[in-house]
Amino acid sequence: MTEALQETGWAKINLALHVRGRRSDGYHDIETLFAFVDSGDGIVAEVADADSLAIVGEFAEGLSTGADNLVLQVLALLRARYGADRVPPLAAVLTKRLPVAAGIGGGSADAAATARLVRRHFLPELGDATLARIVSPLGADIAACVASATCLGVGVGEELRAVPDLRLAGTPVLLVNPRQPVATGPVFAAWDGIDRGPLYGDPAGRAQLLAARNDLQRAAIAQCPAIVDVLTELGALGPWLARMSGSGATCFALFDALAERDAAAARLAQSHPHWWQLAGALR
Structure with a gap:
């Protein structure tokens, strides 16, 4: 062997x-x-x-x-x-x-x-x-x-x-999914066709990231309304950013400290034990 x-x-x-x-x-x-x-x-x-x-x-x-x-x-x-x-x-x-x-x-x-x-x-x-x-x-x-x-x-x-100016390695992150699959193709197909503008050419930090968005979020929520619940719960736990990833349904929250992330994970595990979650750090 x-x-x-x-x-x-x-x-x-x-x-x-x-x-x-x-x-x-x-x-x-x-x-x-x-x-x-x-x-x-x-x-x-x-x-x-x-x-x-x-x-x-x-x-x-x-x-x-x-x-x-x-x-x-x-x-x-x-x-x-x-x-x-x-x-x-x-x-x-x-x-x-x-x-x-x-x-x-x-x-x-x-x-x-x-x-x-x-x-x-x-x-x-x-x-x-x-x-x-x-x-x-x-x-x-x-x-x-x-x-x-x-x-x-x-x-x-x-x-x-x-993106050398966007220094996020080590940032505590919590991923949460309501255990509902979301198909990528239908979400893209349901995009409303409105170009809301570019991301930004040279990412420089937190302010630019906060001003960005996920243009697929509305279409994903139509397919999986539980995304709203996940984002609402995450946003109430003190992250500096909470947003949906890709075409959903996983959402993520970024924190300033490991203790903040771990406290948020513990609260969610208690209030929504059926949700999948992953606590980690950005590479």
Whole structure:
């Protein structure tokens, strides 16, 4: 038995998400600030005779372990490009700790984690930019998830720019989901088509972030009204920012201190024990 290979699919949040227009290909031009939490799904793999995938964990039920799963698609894509002698078959086990259809990366984070795992052990010459470019056709968020660092995403989210002035690493964060899945496609389709203006070209700090927004929030609430309850509860717990991530239904709150985040998590666990939550810090 070979040594187990391990990687984490860090949870993604959209600190802000501005939709600028519909494209002729059915996608939307967006401007979004990606950030990542220091926790997420786990993937463990071993070299095997053929690719295989098992999924375990709280949110494993109903997920495909077939060739349509992004984990196996990443393996196939990298092997097609670099050959079986460089990318051997892997037997992988994915532990799903993050809710599905939740606006926090999910499958994209798992795909990026798989790509990093392969890169670390078999393709060490690949940089983040090259790896992101190779796997980004599998999903718009995957490119950002490769580095899993705060960045600005434009286009459909795959064109990434550094945001050196936005220093958020270590910021305490609380993620909350009402355990109701929200499908991304219908939320984008329900966007009202109004361009409410750009994010901002050079993020410089908290004031600019507070002035931003998530243009998908109204459409997501129409599909999942519980988002209003989550945002109301989070906002009452003293964060300096509470907002919906991606297309929902997960919302996040940023705090100035770990004690504030932990107190908020404890209060929510008591008042809404059925809600999923994750306490962490931004990477």
